[in-house]
Amino acid sequence: MTFQSPVYGVIAVPIEKVKPNTYNPNSVAPPELELLYDSIKEDGYTMPIVCYHDEETDEYVIVDGFHRYRVMLEHPDIREREGGLLPVSVIDKPIDCRMASTIRHNRARGSHSVDLMSNIVADLHELGRSDAWISKHLGMDRDEILRLKQITGLAALFREADFGEAWEPQEEGADASAPSGRIASARPTAAAS
CATH class of the missing domain: 3.90.1530.10 (Conserved hypothetical protein from pyrococcus furiosus pfu- 392566-001, ParB domain)
Structure with a gap:
């Protein structure tokens, strides 16, 4: 048989x-x-x-x-x-x-490769899928999506992210009470999708 x-x-x-x-x-x-x-x-x-x-x-x-x-x-x-x-x-x-x-x-069943998952997130983003769509269909939370985007290092993945303002360090000897310039922070705000 x-x-x-x-x-x-x-x-x-x-x-x-x-x-x-x-x-x-x-x-x-x-x-x-x-x-x-x-x-x-x-x-x-x-x-x-x-x-x-x-x-x-x-x-x-x-x-x-x-x-x-x-x-x-x-x-x-x-x-x-x-x-x-x-x-x-x-x-x-x-x-x-x-x-x-x-x-x-x-x-x-193994586990998913971080690099391959980063590439999938990048590909989906390039196909026009939002973080909300990726989160829903791949079962990822926002932090996981953010980390995978950071791994790819592609600025395009963050082009629609809202960035908060952060303080700019003052030079030594500058008046601490004087207002300092503002720069964009590298951390997306909660409003980023």
Whole structure:
């Protein structure tokens, strides 16, 4: 018999039959979980939940995809749209191998390169996307966008930023009570988008 990857046998399983495992060490921060919800809301489920089918209880125990499961569990709009069914691919492995699979899935996702993310922010800015748009669609806060813009060093990324005024240091011996000239600060004000 030829091996066939589980993804070729995705099935629709009622969410009530899907259960989390008891050993997953992965957690997702609230902003990333909200981004996952936005992703599922906009794009639908594009990846199945990986499960083991427990034949005794007729339940599907999650190996990978707990947070995708959680989105449906916590968001009635997603649950209704999907008819309460989750896309599931089934693996048939003993518990130790399932635990290893969970960790491999978690660790294989890696992390985003700061340089590549900076380039993406720059490209989106050049395409006319505002910081607000980038924040919403990439799940970034303003500070993160600002830091990524600073990494690229492109003045064009800040051309629409409002800059506050800062004091100019006085020369030694100058009268401290005399007004000093003003210069533009390099820090965008809160009004920058």
